Amino acid sequence: MGWDKLATTWAVFQGLLIGALPFLLIGVGIASLVRWFSPAGGWLRRLPADPLLGPLTGAALGFALPACECGNVPVARRLIASGAPMATAFGFLFAAPVLNPIVLASTWAAFPDRPWLLLARPLAALAIALALASLLRLLPEAELLSDELLEERRLNQPLGKLSLLERRGGLLGERPQPPIGPQRMAAAEALGHGVREFLNLATLLVFGCAIASLVQTLVPRSWLLAVGDTPTLSILSLMLLAVLVSVCSSVDAFLALGFAAHVTPGALLAFLILGPVIDLKSLSLFGVVLRPGALALTVAGTAVVVLLICQWVNLWQL
Numbered sequence: 001m002g003w004d005k006l007a008t009t010w011a012v013f014q015g016l017l018i019g020a021l022p023f024l025l026i027g028v029g030i031a032s033l034v035r036w037f038s039p040a041g042g043w044l045r046r047l048p049a050d051p052l053l054g055p056l057t058g059a060a061l062g063f064a065l066p067a068c069e070c071g072n073v074p075v076a077r078r079l080i081a082s083g084a085p086m087a088t089a090f091g092f093l094f095a096a097p098v099l100n101p102i103v104l105a106s107t108w109a110a111f112p113d114r115p116w117l118l119l120a121r122p123l124a125a126l127a128i129a130l131a132l133a134s135l136l137r138l139l140p141e142a143e144l145l146s147d148e149l150l151e152e153r154r155l156n157q158p159l160g161k162l163s164l165l166e167r168r169g170g171l172l173g174e175r176p177q178p179p180i181g182p183q184r185m186a187a188a189e190a191l192g193h194g195v196r197e198f199l200n201l202a203t204l205l206v207f208g209c210a211i212a213s214l215v216q217t218l219v220p221r222s223w224l225l226a227v228g229d230t231p232t233l234s235i236l237s238l239m240l241l242a243v244l245v246s247v248c249s250s251v252d253a254f255l256a257l258g259f260a261a262h263v264t265p266g267a268l269l270a271f272l273i274l275g276p277v278i279d280l281k282s283l284s285l286f287g288v289v290l291r292p293g294a295l296a297l298t299v300a301g302t303a304v305v306v307l308l309i310c311q312w313v314n315l316w317q318l
Contacts, residue, residue, distance in 0.1 A: 027071030049085035058091025097276035208284030266310035
């Protein structure tokens with residue numbers, strides 16, 4: 001790799017990392033506040049578990065918690081760890097990066113002449129969240145969640161729901177003691193948890209940004225945009241581009257503005273709805289939530305749903 005490409009890679013890496021770190025910090029901050037205010041997570045367990053209402057409720061949280069795909073991972077992890085229904089947590093994880101005021105406002109600012117896009121983007125995000133929540137709920141939690149998250153979630157479940165062995169606590173034959181009311185942890189302890197989580201996720205984020213910057217430098221975008229007029233190939237190429245560039249969902253609409261006139265409407269929508277769910281830097285963070293098999297299922301399910309939605313958009317708009 002020549003010095004010019006190396007300098008370009010470094011510049012892209014800095015841009016991705018600097019753009020993502022503030023949102024990651026916001027997400028960790030929200031998760032730490034949830035841990036501090038509700039150590040037992042009782043109110044989180046009362047969120048809807050319905051296959052339809054649960055994801056819709058989680059997606060609606062995106063309006064109140066404006067974080068991109070980096071910031072929503074620690075929040076979704078805290079929801080799951082505290083015992084929130086999986087449907088609600090996954091609805092937030094997959095839809096919140098689009099369903100927040102910053103992203104919707106940037107989409108309108110970039111494409112005021114395409115009002116259909118302002119409606120199609122959040123609706124498509126909801127469809128993806130519903131589809132993925134329904135797909136992942138088919139897996140048992142032991143095959144779905146990472147080991148650390150699964151253990152933390154089980155420890156936060158009531159004794160009446162899980163046995164002592166499943167909670168990994170207590171002794172065989174020991175009579176369970178009446179639960180003691182949860183004590184709010186000290187602010188310094190909550191801050192310590194937050195700092196450790198931020199450093200752990202930031203390390204993964206650096207790794208993801210490094211891969212994304214290398215790929216962006218080595219793979220010319222012109223190759224992917226060369227099939228812009230072909231309905232299906234244009235969608236596939238823009239899906240791949242969205243994964244590779246890994247730009248934050250709060251600014252991806254302005255990036256898409258640069259090539260919007262050269263691709264089909266479905267391809268443009270594909271870029272705007274796939275990236276907030278699956279890109280190289282978010283994939284590096286998903287490991288703290290999902291097992292590899294569940295992550296592969298998420299990637300495949302997202303790709304299929306996005307392709308179907310955007311094919312329909314091409315039939316409608318072309």
